[in-house]
Amino acid sequence: MGEVIVITSGKGGVGKTTTVANVGTGLALRNKKVVLMDADIGLRNLDLVMGLENRVVFDLVDVVEGRCKLRNALVKDKRFEGLFLLPAAQTRDKTALKPEQMIKLCEELRKEYDYTLIDCPAGIEQGFHNAVVGADRAIVVTTPEVSAVRDADRVIGLLEAKELRNPRLLINRIRVEMVKRGEMMSIEDVKDILAVDLIGIVPDDEKIVVSTNRGEPIISDQKSLAGQAYRNIAQRIDGEDVPFLNLEDDEGFVFKLKKLLGIKTT
Amino acid sequence: MILDFFSFFTRPKASKEIAKERLKLVLIHDRANVSPQFLEMIKSEIMKVITNYIDIDESALDIQLTRTKSEDGESIVPALVANIPIKSIKQK
Numbered sequence: 568m569g570e571v572i573v574i575t576s577g578k579g580g581v582g583k584t585t586t587v588a589n590v591g592t593g594l595a596l597r598n599k600k601v602v603l604m605d606a607d608i609g610l611r612n613l614d615l616v617m618g619l620e621n622r623v624v625f626d627l628v629d630v631v632e633g634r635c636k637l638r639n640a641l642v643k644d645k646r647f648e649g650l651f652l653l654p655a656a657q658t659r660d661k662t663a664l665k666p667e668q669m670i671k672l673c674e675e676l677r678k679e680y681d682y683t684l685i686d687c688p689a690g691i692e693q694g695f696h697n698a699v700v701g702a703d704r705a706i707v708v709t710t711p712e713v714s715a716v717r718d719a720d721r722v723i724g725l726l727e728a729k730e731l732r733n734p735r736l737l738i739n740r741i742r743v744e745m746v747k748r749g750e751m752m753s754i755e756d757v758k759d760i761l762a763v764d765l766i767g768i769v770p771d772d773e774k775i776v777v778s779t780n781r782g783e784p785i786i787s788d789q790k791s792l793a794g795q796a797y798r799n800i801a802q803r804i805d806g807e808d809v810p811f812l813n814l815e816d817d818e819g820f821v822f823k824l825k826k827l828l829g830i831k832t833t
Numbered sequence: 834m835i836l837d838f839f840s841f842f843t844r845p846k847a848s849k850e851i852a853k854e855r856l857k858l859v860l861i862h863d864r865a866n867v868s869p870q871f872l873e874m875i876k877s878e879i880m881k882v883i884t885n886y887i888d889i890d891e892s893a894l895d896i897q898l899t900r901t902k903s904e905d906g907e908s909i910v911p912a913l914v915a916n917i918p919i920k921s922i923k924q925k
């Protein structure tokens with residue numbers, strides 16, 4: 568029996584789609600059968616980020632409304648064995664989907680695929696409820712900024728109310744230089760405030776924009792740090808214990824001295 | 834003491850400290866899900882009880898959800914703070 572994992576955030580533009588594309592590809596590279604589901608109805612994007620936009624025929628709403636079989640709607644990614652995309656409907660709105668339909672769809676996917684990653688729309692309205700209703704686990708994406716963290720906290724509360732307990736946190740777009748200067752909240756800061764366990768940390772990396780331009784997941788770039796971060800997350804989802812990337816290697820004199828003396832430095 | 838010694842070397846408050854403080858405060862409100870109406874309700878109940886014993890300036894009564902240092906001074910905890918200006922104590 569496979570697992571259905573929703574990637575959500577509350578705030579828009581923090582990296583949900585990028586996460587789904589890369590972590591999903593990472594899981595496929597680990598020889599898993601993976602479906603990337605775009606639940607952002609009306610704002611289809613995952614196809615473009617994955618470079619599969621020209622191969623979309625049917626979509627998620629076609630499947631739940633019975634116009635095609637699930638396997639006909641799935642776009643097979645020829646670059647990565649075992650990877651499939653289930654596109655969002657572009658010309659419909661979020662009310663085109665009912666929670667019961669989503670639950671049924673997730674049940675069907677669970678039987679056939681090891682992992683289904685759901686790309687959740689921003690916000691906490693109907694689209695959010697539909698995206699989380701059929702999931703077994705949730706990953707909440709945030710950036711180290713006040714508004715994203717606040718929205719993440721709200722979403723964590725809503726997930727818990729929906730019995731999706733113990734969501735895991737992904738902190739995206741960390742800028743080490745700014746953290747060092749004390750001008751950006753650190754991983755520890757964000758983790759402490761939200762009080763949930765981490766699944767991963769991803770640095771801010773301009774190569775992500777480059778790879779999105781090309782429609783190629785950055786995870787296949789062996790040299791990039793962000794790619795490494797996504798590979799690690801895929802491993803953790805797959806049950807392996809991998810240490811977190813050390814983005815803040817050079818801690819500075821005062822920090823080290825404080826640590827030596829056992830003074831809490833948060 | 835040692836902490837003070839170290840903070841001597843560090844710069845004035847970095848923006849991330851301000852971000853953390855503001856976030857912690859706003860999240861207490863978000864998480865408690867307290868609406869202004871809810872606080873109004875508490876306020877009128879408190880007023881009812883207190884006016885039995887004390888003459889207060891009802892227009893100046895102020896009640897807020899905020900944060901304060903815990904008893905042991907180790908952490909910051911949420912607190913309900915009421916500022917109730919007294920006019921006079923009623924004698925029995």
Ligand SMILES: Nc1ncnc2c1ncn2[C@@H]1O[C@H](COP(=O)(O)OP(=O)(O)OP(=O)(O)O)[C@@H](O)[C@H]1O
Nearest residue numbers: 579580581582583584585689740770771772775776
């Ligand atoms: N770690 C990163 N470093 C640099 N750029 C990033 C990073 N993560 C995401 N981005 C960029 O940020 C933008 C938003 O990312 P993405 O589309 O994944 O967010 P989203 O949460 O899915 O947005 P929406 O809420 O609109 O669906 C994109 O242009 C993406 O390339």
Ligand SMILES: [Mg+2]
Nearest residue numbers: 583584607612
């Ligand atoms: Mg998106």
